Amino acid sequence: MASAPSKLYADDVSLLMVLLDTNPLFWSTSSLPFSNFLSHVLSFLNSILLLNQLNQVAVIATGYNSCDYIFDSSVSTSRGLENGRMPALCSNLLQKLEEFVVRDEQLCKEGSENGLASSLLSGSLSMALCYIQKIFRSGPLHPQPRILCLQGSSDGPEQYVAIMNAIFSAQRSMVPIDSCYLGSNNSAFLQQASYITGGVYLKPQQPDGLFQYLSTVFATDLHSRTFLQLPKSVGVDFRASCFCHKKTIDMGYICSVCLSIFCKHHKKCSTCGN
Amino acid sequence: MNNNGEERRLNGAAEDDDDDEDDDGNGRGLEAWERTYADERSWESLQEDESGLLRPIDNKTFYHAQYRRRLRSASAVRIQKGLIRYLFLVIDLSKAAAEMDFRPSRMAVVAKHVEAFIREFFDQNPLSQVGLVTIKDGVAHCLTDLGGSPESHVKSLMGKLECSGESSIQNALDLVHDYLNQIPSYGHREVLIFYSALSTCDPGDIMETIQKCKKSKIRCSVIGLSAEIFICKHLCQETGGSYSVALDESHFKELILEHAPPPPAIAEYAIANLIKMGFPQRAAESSIAICSCHKEAKAGGGYTCPRCKARVCELPTECQTCGLTLISSPHLARSYHHLFPIVPFDEMSTSLLSDPHRKLSKACFGCQQSLLGFGNKPGPRVSCPKCKHQFCLDCDIYIHESLHNCPGCESARHSKPVAMSEE
Numbered sequence A: 001m002a003s004a005p006s007k008l009y010a011d012d013v014s015l016l017m018v019l020l021d022t023n024p025l026f027w028s029t030s031s032l033p034f035s036n037f038l039s040h041v042l043s044f045l046n047s048i049l050l051l052n053q054l055n056q057v058a059v060i061a062t063g064y065n066s067c068d069y070i071f072d073s074s075v076s077t078s079r080g081l082e083n084g085r086m087p088a089l090c091s092n093l094l095q096k097l098e099e100f101v102v103r104d105e106q107l108c109k110e111g112s113e114n115g116l117a118s119s120l121l122s123g124s125l126s127m128a129l130c131y132i133q134k135i136f137r138s139g140p141l142h143p144q145p146r147i148l149c150l151q152g153s154s155d156g157p158e159q160y161v162a163i164m165n166a167i168f169s170a171q172r173s174m175v176p177i178d179s180c181y182l183g184s185n186n187s188a189f190l191q192q193a194s195y196i197t198g199g200v201y202l203k204p205q206q207p208d209g210l211f212q213y214l215s216t217v218f219a220t221d222l223h224s225r226t227f228l229q230l231p232k233s234v235g236v237d238f239r240a241s242c243f244c245h246k247k248t249i250d251m252g253y254i255c256s257v258c259l260s261i262f263c264k265h266h267k268k269c270s271t272c273g274n
Numbered sequence B: 001m002n003n004n005g006e007e008r009r010l011n012g013a014a015e016d017d018d019d020d021e022d023d024d025g026n027g028r029g030l031e032a033w034e035r036t037y038a039d040e041r042s043w044e045s046l047q048e049d050e051s052g053l054l055r056p057i058d059n060k061t062f063y064h065a066q067y068r069r070r071l072r073s074a075s076a077v078r079i080q081k082g083l084i085r086y087l088f089l090v091i092d093l094s095k096a097a098a099e100m101d102f103r104p105s106r107m108a109v110v111a112k113h114v115e116a117f118i119r120e121f122f123d124q125n126p127l128s129q130v131g132l133v134t135i136k137d138g139v140a141h142c143l144t145d146l147g148g149s150p151e152s153h154v155k156s157l158m159g160k161l162e163c164s165g166e167s168s169i170q171n172a173l174d175l176v177h178d179y180l181n182q183i184p185s186y187g188h189r190e191v192l193i194f195y196s197a198l199s200t201c202d203p204g205d206i207m208e209t210i211q212k213c214k215k216s217k218i219r220c221s222v223i224g225l226s227a228e229i230f231i232c233k234h235l236c237q238e239t240g241g242s243y244s245v246a247l248d249e250s251h252f253k254e255l256i257l258e259h260a261p262p263p264p265a266i267a268e269y270a271i272a273n274l275i276k277m278g279f280p281q282r283a284a285e286s287s288i289a290i291c292s293c294h295k296e297a298k299a300g301g302g303y304t305c306p307r308c309k310a311r312v313c314e315l316p317t318e319c320q321t322c323g324l325t326l327i328s329s330p331h332l333a334r335s336y337h338h339l340f341p342i343v344p345f346d347e348m349s350t351s352l353l354s355d356p357h358r359k360l361s362k363a364c365f366g367c368q369q370s371l372l373g374f375g376n377k378p379g380p381r382v383s384c385p386k387c388k389h390q391f392c393l394d395c396d397i398y399i400h401e402s403l404h405n406c407p408g409c410e411s412a413r414h415s416k417p418v419a420m421s422e423e
Helices: A034-051 A088-106 A121-136 A157-172 A188-197 A207-218 B002-010 B032-039 B060-073 B106-124 B150-159 B169-180 B206-215 B230-239 B249-257 B329-334 B393-403
Strands: A014-021 A056-062 A067-072 A144-151 A177-181 A251-255 B085-092 B129-136 B139-147 B188-195 B218-224 B243-245 B274-278 B288-290 B297-299
Touching: A014 A034, A014 A121, A034 A056, A034 A088, A034 A207, A056 A088, A056 A121, A067 A088, A067 A121, A121 A144, A121 A157, A121 B393, A144 A188, A157 A188, A157 B329, A157 B393, A177 A188, A177 A207, B060 B393, B085 B106, B085 B139, B085 B169, B106 B129, B106 B150, B106 B249, B129 B150, B129 B169, B139 B150, B139 B169, B169 B188, B169 B206, B169 B218, B169 B230, B206 B218, B206 B230, B218 B230, B218 B249, B230 B243
Parallel strands: A014 A056, A014 A144, A144 A177, B085 B129, B085 B188, B188 B218, B218 B243
Antiparallel strands: A056 A067, A251 B274, B129 B139, B288 B297
């Protein structure tokens, strides 16, 4: 299927929605410690706000059990720890993040930590898209929105339908979804998201230099991206997996009623019975 | 002068229209410009705030009420929908299509909205196919054959916009019937007719044709641009389609876009089948091959049919060499929201809003917009019956019409894994 055609952006004012993965099951086993990661991200957010006076940033934390907004640059922040060493942006964000992580942990149910450790990416994507719609409604002069997913957890297959719905809605509203994936294997969901919406997918080779990747690849606004050579998508796998064995197939049988995919021909569809 | 006007307004309701006489005498009825203000006095809905400045007119609750009415008519019950559709669009290009009650002409308005409809249709039904038929001089021509690529349909439609002669529903139905008989049995057969004329000039008995279509299980719908015609109504009733007449251009747009989502499927109409389809891989950037659609050599960026290894340029398509339907998994995923619809949100009534025991959020869960109205009192909002989060009215419309995910339900971990799993 075709990649998204790029819209012609006339202005360089941008709204950046950052979806921050806070899944403790991933960060406890990651080579890059969470505190270092946060310092890279905070410097990056500051640089975005410096690029243009009218730029806006909003951060949504993607947790293991919940998602929530932890920072919004358009809301006049109450004075945080203005002790001269840390600007108000950082202290506010860190405080809200701390509260979020504590709340997220308390929501853990017994025995629910089985299988792959995935975070609730579909929830934070949906919230980001609702926020972007609010910006679209705010008048003819609005910043150009885009979404940046900083994700490390692997894909949760139960979220496939919800993530695809969010991707198609982003494609219709012409909102690119960029992804910076910090996990070990590539994330198929994020690759598809970036391909379909016209964003950039990147898996940094050296996570210790994350700030450099963020500021060179993801900091540019949509208008200026036409002049840059950004990492191209290569090897996006659009094949489906069959419902019976979960292996990827390149030829299969689709039920005309419920669209279930099977690798061998059956007389009856096992999902809908037709 | 004012009293004169009052008098005329009182007995003006029963008088005829008479546009020619602008300065007519007493008791002749309302002027044309007065009639537009007889029922709707839009200046009366303006309000002033405390400092005497005008408040902007709030259309939000009006649009939301409209949206809720639309949602109620489309029930949220899981009805089986026909997802693989073969739709023929029949455009009436008889001399009635040159009428200018729709500006610039009925034909131009129809063409413009059909183009938007075709794109929306393929967006919502990627596995379906569309064909175009025109009626001119009493004869029906097939403009484009059934195909899955929106560009070719739009291009051929825009090229041929001239109208003349009479219109004939029977000839159109006969032509469409012959084409639709050749499609596989699992597809849903549909026809959508855009009818501008007030009559139909048929060579034979149209009732027989209607019965033939009914027996072939073709669902015919009509959107009229002039007035309600009995034969169209009869056709739609017999075949299970819908008949509507457009009042003006925006109403026409609404009516035509109602046909984009898949209609409820009548179970006997299409036989459920397992269809063989291929999922091609994207070729490497440096590969050179001759593509089967344009018959010329192309470098990189195409797809290879898994069965016959021919190269195709775009998806979804049917391989020209071996006939296998080629799609990618996002195409299937586009139709999943029809199979797993989200529940409509509940409106929170004013009694709930003033209940002191009820916990009301200050901001919409999705977009963080403040839910407080004038004077810091709780404003109108909706809530999801499953996760109980509260959303503003605009998010409600966006979530149900475009996103198809509830942010609240997606932001909570389910204790049991949901049935749908892929990848």
